[in-house]
Amino acid sequence: MSSLLVDNIGELVTNGTGEGPLGIRRDAAVLVEEGRVVWVGPSAYAPAADRRLDAGGAAVLPGFVDSHAHLVFAGDRAAEFAARMAGEPYTGGGIRTTVGATRAATDDELRATVRRLRGEALRQGTTTMEIKSGYGLTVADEARSLRIAAESSTETTFLGAHVVPAEYADRPDDYVELVCGPMLAAAAPYAKWVDVFCEQGAFDVDHARAILAAGQAAGLGVRIHANQLGPGPGVQLGVELDAASVDHCTHLSDADVDALAGTAHSDGSGTRTVATLLPGAEFSTRSPYPDARRLLDAGVTVALATDCNPGSSYTSSMAFCMALAVREMRMTPAEAVWAATAGGARALRRDDIGVLAPGARADLVVLDAPSYLHLAYRPGVPLIHQVMRNGVTP
Numbered sequence: 001m002s003s004l005l006v007d008n009i010g011e012l013v014t015n016g017t018g019e020g021p022l023g024i025r026r027d028a029a030v031l032v033e034e035g036r037v038v039w040v041g042p043s044a045y046a047p048a049a050d051r052r053l054d055a056g057g058a059a060v061l062p063g064f065v066d067s068h069a070h071l072v073f074a075g076d077r078a079a080e081f082a083a084r085m086a087g088e089p090y091t092g093g094g095i096r097t098t099v100g101a102t103r104a105a106t107d108d109e110l111r112a113t114v115r116r117l118r119g120e121a122l123r124q125g126t127t128t129m130e131i132k133s134g135y136g137l138t139v140a141d142e143a144r145s146l147r148i149a150a151e152s153s154t155e156t157t158f159l160g161a162h163v164v165p166a167e168y169a170d171r172p173d174d175y176v177e178l179v180c181g182p183m184l185a186a187a188a189p190y191a192k193w194v195d196v197f198c199e200q201g202a203f204d205v206d207h208a209r210a211i212l213a214a215g216q217a218a219g220l221g222v223r224i225h226a227n228q229l230g231p232g233p234g235v236q237l238g239v240e241l242d243a244a245s246v247d248h249c250t251h252l253s254d255a256d257v258d259a260l261a262g263t264a265h266s267d268g269s270g271t272r273t274v275a276t277l278l279p280g281a282e283f284s285t286r287s288p289y290p291d292a293r294r295l296l297d298a299g300v301t302v303a304l305a306t307d308c309n310p311g312s313s314y315t316s317s318m319a320f321c322m323a324l325a326v327r328e329m330r331m332t333p334a335e336a337v338w339a340a341t342a343g344g345a346r347a348l349r350r351d352d353i354g355v356l357a358p359g360a361r362a363d364l365v366v367l368d369a370p371s372y373l374h375l376a377y378r379p380g381v382p383l384i385h386q387v388m389r390n391g392v393t394p
């Protein structure tokens, strides 16, 4: 059995035991065996190992957990972005442009895009990435989207209810029936989660409830796109269905915040339903940011994710999202780092990632900086010096 010691870590973010909410340890080392962390402690007391990775006094963090991304698509929407920056509003209608391109693409073209974006994210420190379908919107195209997604992630999400496709525009009830029946049956073998875009112009609360309940009955966990473009029932529906995460949360009422806070675990470890904030979407659609401070002050567990997609947020950079969260959403740098690591893990109901403690997966990043603070303090700068996933440096 080969062991690897990462030592000479100036500042180790564990999200476990240590100083402050990030569980920080100084002059630390991490011992890795068979893809798992087996020991964390002071560098000076580190056990012997077969190999050594010298962190050079830099900061080491758990790998980023991006719990919301749409990577299975073809084409891009750069022209739509340019038009929006010139003053046109974002409505979500552009999703149909990507649906046309995705249906026309070959499996290999879709696979190449997923691999390119997954690789791009990994080089920027993202060791876990959720991947949704949602640009196929036929039984065959949703199933193949998830089959391709499952080649790159175990966190795959069936989003057949992204928008009502043009051919069903006059009969959305029939489309919902298709999603709950044959489409779900074809998608479920490749999916861990079910998701719905619950929004004016997409799916209303009754349709969303039917689809999520059908997914649940097929053994999938629930997540939901909610309250992005305006106030609505999505967040409370997510709480009602024990969603792991309600995503976007840009327009919340007091009752929405109370509903999320009401899912708090009795041991004080946060809420069972996580609010996942996606500031890349507000950046790219020039919209008001969600109020992270309000959620955090109410005791709601918050995650940060990229929403990487060709329309409303074409970034794969978790560091960029953390910088936005700190600058625009009143999160502290420590809260943003926690939300991008442990928070993302909670949003996926995982306890083996987002943390560096014995038993956790050996997913970590070595920064080209002395502290996690630099992630928000030095926006746009490539600070990821080295990435390790499953104990392996790719």
Ligand SMILES: [Zn+2]
Pocket: 068, 070, 225, 307
């Ligand atoms: Zn999304």
